[in-house]
Amino acid sequence: VNAYVVYCHPDPASFTAALRDRAMDALAAAGHEVRMSDLYADGFEPTMSRAESSDFLAPDHHNPEIDEYCENLRWCNALVFVYPTWWSGQPAMLTGWLDRVLVRGVAWELPEGRKRITGQLTNVSRLVSITSHGSSKLINVIEGETGRRLIGRSVRVLCHRFARTTWLALYNIDRSSLVEREAFLDRVEQRMRRLWWSPTGLAGRRW
Amino acid sequence: MRVVVVVAHPDPDSFNHAIASTAVASLTRAGHAVTVLDLYAEEFRTAMSYDERQAYHSDRPLLDPMAERHAGIVKRAEALVFIYPTWWSTLPAILKGWLERVMVPGVGFVFDEHQRVRRGLTDVRRIVGISTYGATRLYVRALTDNGRRTVMRALRLNTALATRRSWLALYEVDNCSLDQRQAFLKRVERKMRSL
Numbered sequence: 450v451n452a453y454v455v456y457c458h459p460d461p462a463s464f465t466a467a468l469r470d471r472a473m474d475a476l477a478a479a480g481h482e483v484r485m486s487d488l489y490a491d492g493f494e495p496t497m498s499r500a501e502s503s504d505f506l507a508p509d510h511h512n513p514e515i516d517e518y519c520e521n522l523r524w525c526n527a528l529v530f531v532y533p534t535w536w537s538g539q540p541a542m543l544t545g546w547l548d549r550v551l552v553r554g555v556a557w558e559l560p561e562g563r564k565r566i567t568g569q570l571t572n573v574s575r576l577v578s579i580t581s582h583g584s585s586k587l588i589n590v591i592e593g594e595t596g597r598r599l600i601g602r603s604v605r606v607l608c609h610r611f612a613r614t615t616w617l618a619l620y621n622i623d624r625s626s627l628v629e630r631e632a633f634l635d636r637v638e639q640r641m642r643r644l645w646w647s648p649t650g651l652a653g654r655r656w
Numbered sequence: 657m658r659v660v661v662v663v664a665h666p667d668p669d670s671f672n673h674a675i676a677s678t679a680v681a682s683l684t685r686a687g688h689a690v691t692v693l694d695l696y697a698e699e700f701r702t703a704m705s706y707d708e709r710q711a712y713h714s715d716r717p718l719l720d721p722m723a724e725r726h727a728g729i730v731k732r733a734e735a736l737v738f739i740y741p742t743w744w745s746t747l748p749a750i751l752k753g754w755l756e757r758v759m760v761p762g763v764g765f766v767f768d769e770h771q772r773v774r775r776g777l778t779d780v781r782r783i784v785g786i787s788t789y790g791a792t793r794l795y796v797r798a799l800t801d802n803g804r805r806t807v808m809r810a811l812r813l814n815t816a817l818a819t820r821r822s823w824l825a826l827y828e829v830d831n832c833s834l835d836q837r838q839a840f841l842k843r844v845e846r847k848m849r850s851l
Contacts, residue, residue: 459703459704459705459706459708459709460706460709460710489703489706495702495703495749495750495753496666496696496702496749496750497666497743497748497749497750498666499666499667499696501666502665502666502667502741503667506830535704535755535756536752536755536756536759536806536810536811537805537806537809537810538746538752538802538806539752540703540704540752540756541702541703541704541749541750541752541753541756542702542703542704542749542753544744544746544747544748544749544752544753545702545703545749545750545753547744548743548744548748548749551744564792564828564831583773584773588773588813591809591813592805592806592809592810592813593802593805593806593809593810594805595746595802595803595805595806595810596802598745598799598800598802598805599744599745599746599800599802602745602799602800603744603745603746603800603802604744623771624771
């Protein structure tokens with residue numbers, strides 16, 4: 450099946466980049482077709498413009514800056530976010546990507562006479578976050594785990610009704626040992642290898 | 657009190673800017689020293705750059721003159737007021753980027769000798785968040801509200817122990833009437849007067 454990796458870190462030599470490489474290798478080894486967007490390398494502009502914000506209800510969004518991302522979103526069955534957690538959530542670059550790329554007609558629709566949006570990314574049945582935190586799990590719980598809730602809830606409602614979410618996080622990274630980081634890389638690899646395993650064998654089909 | 661009002665909306669004619677001008681007028685009338693940081697008007701850069709990330713744990717993490725100026729203002733602040741629209745349950749990217757690029761080590765928080773995070777904004781004893789939502793109150797409160805958590809919990813951990821927090825929210829802003837909007841502006845005015 451098709452996996453789309455959205456990667457966000459300014460430093461190509463970062464641990465987050467190593468996580469992305471491991472995840473992509475494992476997905477490819479499991480026989481999936483993988484596409485990747487590197488938001489910093491693309492020079493993506495994360496600030497939503499005045500025109501975009503006032504037109505967000507417009508039915509048609511054609512913008513060469515976001516067309517490729519939208520195409521990938523429609524293509525994929527697994528959506529994988531790889532990013533460092535800053536201020537308890539996604540980096541501004543990734544937040545801005547969500548602001549600008551999840552537009553009407555691609556990610557959601559507002560049917561006539563309805564108040565609530567309906568998700569359009571029904572092709573996505575796996576939603577994965579791979580991230581690292583400077584602080585501990587306890588501090589993240591106190592802060593409200595906003596990054597996890599954003600993907601597991603706000604993005605999840607746009608996807609397939611039975612989409613499964615996977616949360617892979619390394620806490621306390623600033624004080625972690627090399628062994629712990631290696632173990633986390635292995636965990637990411639194993640989890641990505643069996644992303645589509647299921648006891649019934651039905652998972653991963655296009656519903 | 658020295659109050660810093662941070663506004664993040666791309667449209668200067670938006671309801672969020674009406675909220676901002678109401679808040680600033682009310683605060684000034686109450687005798688506070690108000691500084692407004694309108695992130696879109698100042699064209700604040702959203703994303704942390706490679707160089708800034710490299711310098712983050714160094715002695716001089718503030719490379720951008722605008723971020724440095726904002727950091728100086730924030731360090732002297734006694735109250736922080738955030739005014740923004742909630743997009744995808746959280747802060748607009750420009751405001752999230754402001755937290756990342758201005759609230760660096762030495763400003764928002766400090767590392768102690770064991771590399772543990774300690775509060776940095778010890779002069780701040782008041783946080784107010786004002787936000788507009790497209791979703792309903794029930795949905796936001798039960799399931800999402802990540803922006804509120806970022807401002808009221810994550811940032812709160814770095815301000816004075818006795819910080820008081822207030823949250824003013826207008827839900828279903830796309831469907832609400834003029835009366836509801838005006839009533840909300842009144843609420844903002846009252847809250848700012850009694851800051």
